[in-house]
Amino acid sequence: MSDDPREPRPLPGRGTVEDLSAQVRQLALEQRRLRRLLDAVVAISADMDTRTVLQHIVNTGVDLVAARYGALGVLGDDGEFADLITSGVDRTRLLAESGLPQGHGLLGALIADLAPLRVDDIAADPRSVGFPAGHPVMTTLLGVPLRVRGTVYGTLYLADKLDGTPFGDDDEALLTALASAAGVSIENARLYEHLKRAAEQFQRRLLPVLPDLAPLEVEVRYQPASELPRLGGDWYDAVLLPDGAVLVVVGDVTGHDVEAAPMMGQIRSMLRALAFDRCGPPSLVVDRLDHALTMYTDPTAATLVMARIEHEPGAGYTMCWTNAGHPPPLLITADGSARWLAPEPHGIPVGVDPRLYRPDHTHALPPASTLLLFTDGLVERRGQDIGTGLRQLADRAAALATAPPAVICDRLISREDTYDDDVALLALRVPDTTPGTPPGADTPA
Numbered sequence: 001m002s003d004d005p006r007e008p009r010p011l012p013g014r015g016t017v018e019d020l021s022a023q024v025r026q027l028a029l030e031q032r033r034l035r036r037l038l039d040a041v042v043a044i045s046a047d048m049d050t051r052t053v054l055q056h057i058v059n060t061g062v063d064l065v066a067a068r069y070g071a072l073g074v075l076g077d078d079g080e081f082a083d084l085i086t087s088g089v090d091r092t093r094l095l096a097e098s099g100l101p102q103g104h105g106l107l108g109a110l111i112a113d114l115a116p117l118r119v120d121d122i123a124a125d126p127r128s129v130g131f132p133a134g135h136p137v138m139t140t141l142l143g144v145p146l147r148v149r150g151t152v153y154g155t156l157y158l159a160d161k162l163d164g165t166p167f168g169d170d171d172e173a174l175l176t177a178l179a180s181a182a183g184v185s186i187e188n189a190r191l192y193e194h195l196k197r198a199a200e201q202f203q204r205r206l207l208p209v210l211p212d213l214a215p216l217e218v219e220v221r222y223q224p225a226s227e228l229p230r231l232g233g234d235w236y237d238a239v240l241l242p243d244g245a246v247l248v249v250v251g252d253v254t255g256h257d258v259e260a261a262p263m264m265g266q267i268r269s270m271l272r273a274l275a276f277d278r279c280g281p282p283s284l285v286v287d288r289l290d291h292a293l294t295m296y297t298d299p300t301a302a303t304l305v306m307a308r309i310e311h312e313p314g315a316g317y318t319m320c321w322t323n324a325g326h327p328p329p330l331l332i333t334a335d336g337s338a339r340w341l342a343p344e345p346h347g348i349p350v351g352v353d354p355r356l357y358r359p360d361h362t363h364a365l366p367p368a369s370t371l372l373l374f375t376d377g378l379v380e381r382r383g384q385d386i387g388t389g390l391r392q393l394a395d396r397a398a399a400l401a402t403a404p405p406a407v408i409c410d411r412l413i414s415r416e417d418t419y420d421d422d423v424a425l426l427a428l429r430v431p432d433t434t435p436g437t438p439p440g441a442d443t444p445a
Contacts, residue, residue: 050189054085057146057156057182062087064178065171067158069138072146073101074154075111081154089136097134105129110143110155116176117143117157120166142167144179148187156182208268210238213246216309217429219405221413224422225377233264233302234375234424239272241308243279250373250426251304251326254349263300267293267350271306282306282322283358286347290354301351305329305373309365309428317365317430322358325349327376327390330397334368334432338398340390368432370405372397377421378413405429 054072062070069088076082081100084091101107109127110117119125119141131137143157156179161167207222220236233253241247249271253264267289274288286306293300307321307329321329321341326349328342347358365371379389393412400408405427413425 050186050193051085053182053185053189055087057178057185058085058087061156061158061175061178064174065142065158065167066162067142068160068162069136070156070158072154072156073107075152079103079111094134098132106141107143107155107157110145110157111152114145114152116145116172117141118167118172122159140166142171142175144172144175146179146182146186148183148190153183153186207235208237211240213238213240215431215433216246217405217431218248219409219427221409221425222423223377223413223417225420234377234422235264235268236373236424236426237268237272238426238428239275241275241279244310245279246309247275247282247306248309248371248373248426248428249304249306250375250424251302251324252375252424253300253302264302267300267302281320281360282308283347283360286322286324286350287354287358290350290358293351294354301349303349303376307371307373309371315364316367316433318362319365319371320360320362322347322360324358327374327379330372330374330394331363331365332370332372332397332401333366334401336398336401338394340394365430367430368402369430370397370401370408371428371430372408372412373426373428375422375424377423378425380421382420 054074058070058072061067067088070086071089072085073081074083074085080103084095084100086094103111106117106119106122106125106127106129119128122128122138122141123130138159140161141157141159143155145152146154146156156175158167158171158175161171207220210218210220218238220238222234222236234251235253236248236250238246238248249268251264251267253267270289270292271285274285274292278284286304302324303326304324305321305326305328306324307319309317309319311317319329319341323329323342323346325347328340328346331339331341333339341361341363343361345359348356374393376386379393380386381389396412397408400411403411408427409425413423
């Protein structure tokens with residue numbers, strides 16, 4: 001053969017072409033698997049609920065490697081398994097029949113060695129201790145440790161590929177990469193949940209512990225928004241005034257950030273001070289608050305309902321209230337009827353224009369009736385008209401007309417429900433007395 005570069009080179013042989021084709025196919029396969037891995041990591045990182053993240057990790061591992069079974073065993077502080085997330089296995093039935101893994105056998109070896117583990121025949125491996133009752137029989141195993149901030153969080157393992165072949169180097173590399181990215185997602189979810197708890201604790205500490213206002217019964221609830229930001233401006237308050245009237249208020253400072261919650265605390269404190277300083281109609285107290293807010297260079301707006309509950313011998317209980325751009329009070333009578341107290345006109349939110357007129361309204365509170373004050377998070381839902389939410393609330397509350405106020409609150413607001421906004425709820429029950437009967441007269445000594 002001549003070394004002259006001008007001479008044409010021989011065409012590659014059949015074997016060489018097939019080798020190149022195989023390499024191209026392998027490269028394309030690896031690129032597809034890499035893309036699937038990256039897409040999976042992005043999907044896992046998008047969720048901030050720890051348990052949902054864990055389920056995503058297991059499902060992704062099963063999908064990437066095309067395995068029949070998958071599981072993620074979460075380790076507790078004592079190094080024992082504290083939880084198990086599964087794919088391809090009925091988790092509830094498995095835990096009922098077999099319980100959590102005990103950390104023996106192959107899983108124990110995976111935890112002890114802190115290195116990927118690949119087994120082509122589980123039954124033949126000397127470290128295997130067999131399967132507990134109710135556990136599906138598996139043949140092959142691929143497992144990797146899962147670390148979070150340098151600490152072993154658990155083990156991610158798969159069993160039995162769908163095509164019946166043993167797990168290979170590429171499968172191990174994929175699962176190891178997934179476990180590495182998963183550790184970051186788990187840590188992010190844990191930090192997110194820690195932030196939610198801290199924000200909720202901070203918010204709750206700004207809310208008051210209510211005094212005994214007997215013979216009136218008052219129950220309150222606060223529930224933060226289901227998603228961050230969980231710092232909001234919703235609040236409630238109830239106090240006994242020097243003239244014997246009971247003052248109740250529910251309000252909502254605009255905004256959901258680190259400034260809304262402290263401002264809520266300031267407004268609540270100012271309202272208490274203004275109400276104690278000069279007992280008068282609620283409109284007067286709220287007007288004075290409106291003017292007081294002008295001392296801030298950037299006043300914060302807030303909506304609220306403030307009411308004075310008074311008892312007159314021979315006339316029963318009466319409520320005088322003012323509404324500053326807030327959802328109206330809901331009155332539930334003992335016979336199960338519901339009525340919105342929404343006369344026209346009502347005032348605009350505080351912090352907008354203190355020069356505008358703010359009216360008062362008066363309404364009798366029948367014996368054994370229940371007054372509900374709440375913030376809009378209780379009735380607002382994405383994609384739903386607020387009128388629908390108000391009707392649903394009235395129907396639910398009317399069905400609870402004779403229930404204790406604590407039960408009413410628990411049924412209307414729950415930690416298990418999902419809320420787009422934080423919620424404050426106050427329920428006030430008037431005693432079951434007839435006009436002219438002093439409160440407490442029907443109560444035996």
